Amino acid sequence: MTNAQKIEAILFWKAEPISFRKLSSLLNINNDELRAGILDLEKLLSGRGVTLIQTDEEVMLGTAKELSPLIEQLTKDELSRDLGKAGLETLSIVLYQGPISRADIDFIRGVNSQFILRALMIRGLVERIDNPKDARSFLYKPTLQLYAFMGITKSSDLPDFEQVQKDIESFKSQPLTGSNGETSGESTVDSSKKVIQ
């Protein structure tokens, strides 16, 4: 039995998210072997009715997103698709910049995000973890449930995931502009905008 098969069996039997660390210890293999096994399983499941969803720490099985309409007919759950502008902004930040502190989220949005974060946590779309760098604050990151709701199997499935992060990094490391208003090096992503004076 390959690692991929063992992982598949455990995920099926557990029927809920399991951390990579737990899987490693259950199967008695190291992290590299585990990741290789997960990769194999991913390949095996491609084109099937079942797929793997994973964050940086956990993994679980789910239905293939193409079958969403079918399963939706069967489920009795009310699926709320309404996010609202605040929810969308905050989720986007957490998805593309997570794990991120509330202060940093507030910095980007320009408003207090306390309430919207709480609402998103209640819906299970965002989770709060301890900040390894600062015992007093928390970090917010996307949940498996969020990925599942978006039809994403891992973070790299997010459109332009790497590009957005690169762009934001380059904005942050921009030098100060000249004192008479000359523009600094703009890394403009949208070349369609023109300057009309």
Add this chain to the structure above:
Amino acid sequence: MPFTVKTTSFEGPLDLLLDLIEKRKLFINDVSLAKVTDDFIAHIRQFDNLPMGESAHFILIASTLLLIKSKSLLPNLNLTEEEKGDIHSLEIRLKIYKRIKEAGINVSKLFGNEIIFTQSQSAPTIPVFVPNQDYNLEKIRLCLLDLINRLPKKEKLPQAIVRKVISLEEMINTLTTRITGHLRLSFKEFTKEHKENRVNVIVSFLAMLELVKQGIVQVTQESAFSDIHMETKNVGVPKY
């Protein structure tokens, strides 16, 4: 919490600011920010009944915008390191916000569109109440008493008068001094808009002399027929 301004609602000051800049199809830099300062302030003037917490965010951004606009109108204005940092910070924030908004379009398209369903719960577990063996009536009573004692009591919050750090008037005076204290202009610059008409240049020259006489302005001329530099620097008694 969105605030309705006419028909558009904005999530916050950065949302409004970005909207103003994008409406004019500008890049994000201090030139464009200076341009939209008046619009921004006009907008926030329209909000009535803004909760104090929210209005603080708007006022903070407005103050940075005013700083940027002042700098663009008075290039010789010296900004402190902190002020330069605030301006730089606003530009960065706006750029990041814009990028996130763009990314958000993808998020809203994907959200709830093609959902991955996870395994539904199989047999529901029937809960069974199994209390600890040494629970008795007395223990339960004590627990309940403890709980009642722990209930939050209505507290009267001690009130303190917020200490005045600096009044608005003092600030205005400080700023006025700062701005008027460092105005510096060359005569050529001063008259370049009206050069065509010789009379204008003469009148400007006379005006400058009058200002010198009144001790408002101090002039220097490096060599004969070179440009004349005027500056205000808390000049009191005119020097000849």
